[in-house]
Structures are given as C-alpha cells and as structure tokens.
Amino acid sequence: MTVLIRDLRPTDRSDAESVVRVRRAALPFLITTPEGVAFEAGSAPPDAHFRLLLAHTADGHVIGTAQVGIAHDSPEPGQSYVNAYVDPAHRGLGAGSLLLRTAEEHLAAHGAVDTYAWVLDAPAHRAFAERRGYRPSRSAHFLRLDLAAGTLPPLPQTLPDGVELRTASAFAADPRPLFEADAETTSDEPGDVAAEFDDYEEWLAHTWNSPDLDKELTTVVLVDGVVAAFTAARTDGATRYATAMTGTLRAFRGRGLAKLAKTDSLRRARAAGYTEAFTGNDAGNEPMLAVNKWFGYEICASETRYTRKLETA
Numbered sequence: 097m098t099v100l101i102r103d104l105r106p107t108d109r110s111d112a113e114s115v116v117r118v119r120r121a122a123l124p125f126l127i128t129t130p131e132g133v134a135f136e137a138g139s140a141p142p143d144a145h146f147r148l149l150l151a152h153t154a155d156g157h158v159i160g161t162a163q164v165g166i167a168h169d170s171p172e173p174g175q176s177y178v179n180a181y182v183d184p185a186h187r188g189l190g191a192g193s194l195l196l197r198t199a200e201e202h203l204a205a206h207g208a209v210d211t212y213a214w215v216l217d218a219p220a221h222r223a224f225a226e227r228r229g230y231r232p233s234r235s236a237h238f239l240r241l242d243l244a245a246g247t248l249p250p251l252p253q254t255l256p257d258g259v260e261l262r263t264a265s266a267f268a269a270d271p272r273p274l275f276e277a278d279a280e281t282t283s284d285e286p287g288d289v290a291a292e293f294d295d296y297e298e299w300l301a302h303t304w305n306s307p308d309l310d311k312e313l314t315t316v317v318l319v320d321g322v323v324a325a326f327t328a329a330r331t332d333g334a335t336r337y338a339t340a341m342t343g344t345l346r347a348f349r350g351r352g353l354a355k356l357a358k359t360d361s362l363r364r365a366r367a368a369g370y371t372e373a374f375t376g377n378d379a380g381n382e383p384m385l386a387v388n389k390w391f392g393y394e395i396c397a398s399e400t401r402y403t404r405k406l407e408t409a
Contacts, residue, residue, distance in 0.1 A: 149161060180199070216399050329365065354387060
C-alpha cells in the first residue's frame with residue numbers, strides 16, 4: 097500500500113480531526129483536540145521551523161502524524177525534536193519510517209544537529225527507534241486517575257492564614273504573575289535540553305492562549321497575595337482532564353501547596369463532569385510521583401526519550 101506525506105492544512109478541520117484520531121489511537125493518555133491541533137500548527141514561532149506532518153494512504157486516509165521542530169528557545173544551537181504517531185491499525189505499512197525520514201531531512205536542512213523523540217516503552221517501539229540510530233536516555237510515566245469512581249481528598253475546611261485559591265481566569269487582565277511562576281517551576285523540571293524561558297509575549301501566544309488550557313479548572317494558590325503554587329489544567333471539553341504542569345515556587349515549597357492546588361482542581365473537574373484525569377511524570381521526579389500516587393493516580397504507560405545525531409544537510 098502506498099503511503100504519502102504532506103503537511104497539515106491549518107484551516108482544514110478534517111485534517112486536525114485526523115491528527116486527533118491518530119494521536120488518541122496511538123497514545124490515549126494525551127489530551128488533544130482539533131482546536132488545539134490547529135492552534136499548535138498555526139501559532140508556532142518562525143524560528144521553530146515547525147511542521148505537523150500527516151502520513152496518508154493513496155485514498156487520503158490519514159494513518160500517521162508527526163510533530164517536528166527546532167528547539168528555538170534553547171541556548172544550545174542545533175537541538176530539535178520529532179514525535180511520530182502511527183495508528184495501531186495501520187502499522188507495518190512504512191508510515192513511521194517515512195514520517196521519521198521526512199522529519200529528519202527537514203530538521204537537518206534547518207541546522208539541527210541533535211534530535212530527540214519520546215518512544216513508548218514497549219519492545220516493538222524501542223526496536224523501531226534503535227534500528228534507526230536512536231539511543232535511549234531517561235524515562236517518564238503516564239498516570240491515570242478514575243475521576244468518576246475514585247475518592248478524592250477533601251479540601252481543608254479552613255485555609256491557612258494568608259492562603260487563597262483562585263482560578264487562572266482571575267488573572268485574565270494581567271497573567272504575568274502566572275508566567276513568572278511557570279518560568280521558575282519549569283526551570284526546575286528534569287530535562288535534557290536547556291531552555292531560556294523569558295519571553296512573556298511568546299508565553300502569552302503559545303501557552304496562555306492555547307484553546308486546550310482550561311483557565312477555569314486551573315488552580316492558583318496565593319500566599320499573602322503572591323502566586324505560590326499552581327496546577328495547570330488541559331481538557332478536551334468532554335470527559336478527559338489532564339494536569340499539564342503542577343509547580344510550587346522555591347520560596348513556598350514544603351508546605352503542601354501543590355497538593356492543595358491539585359485537590360481543588362481535581363474536585364472542580366469532577367464536578368464539571370470530567371471522568372478521567374491524566375498526568376505525566378519524569379521517572380526520576382520522586383516527589384511529584386509521590387504526590388500523584390497519594391491522589392490515587394496509577395501508572396498506565398511509560399515512555400523513553402531517545403536521541404540521535406543528525407547528518408547535516
């Protein structure tokens with residue numbers, strides 16, 4: 097069967113819906129929506145050289161997709177990424193290999209030296225990456241919580257002195273305090289590619305304005321009027337909720353504020369009708385893994401970060 101590659105058409109909703117279908121089939125632990133896919137493709141900064149590739153059969157049926165780009169915010173030049181997904185019902189047709197080859201050629205043409213890909217921790221997926229010269233590094237987990245049947249911890253009847261809970265939407269007039277909190281906590285997250293998280297306008301354009309960010313279910317903890325912790329929520333607008341990031345600023349750690357933020361957000365998500373909650377953790381991030389296990393999250397899948405050197409164009 098012939099497999100062809102093309103770019104996503106950002107204004108074509110059927111293309112975005114096809115990407116969602118493939119991603120949900122290949123990696124059902126991610127929150128993805130047609131609106132979010134179109135936003136992802138249409139709002140990428142020029143120096144990211146971002147492409148969202150589609151693999152399709154001769155009759156136009158999309159069977160695979162890949163996110164490809166330069167890590168433009170890294171102080172180390174030549175860093176890049178490619179994350180490819182193939183519908184499990186259509187594996188073995190060469191879509192994954194063709195997506196990867198197209199992505200690598202594009203990245204090399206734009207100066208990439210190293211690239212990375214997240215690969216499901218399963219023999220077939222690992223073998224696919226290793227046959228193509230990728231080598232494993234660190235691992236991460238996907239976790240799931242049954243919001244419909246699970247038991248969530250109660251909120252404290254009285255908050256500690258000076259502590260308040262707000263939603264992200266309360267910061268609509270001036271979200272800069274959330275940007276500053278996101279920047280500090282993200283810089284402390286485990287990672288292999290350094291990033292300079294200092295562009296407020298870019299954060300507004302690509303994080304704050306994302307249609308998948310649920311500002312009503314994102315909880316912010318204030319201490320004496322200062323942002324101290326938060327949990328950012330992504331939803332599909334139907335039944336699936338995910339924690340995109342939970343962080344506590346350094347000056348406020350050790351006070352249980354991350355648990356407070358997650359408790360509030362999860363309880364409001366369940367009240368809003370969401371039945372499944374997902375999150376992800378670096379395998380070495382023991383403190384956050386412990387927090388999530390305390391809530392009842394269970395590991396539902398794992399993935400490994402694979403890297404390789406690219407041949408320059």
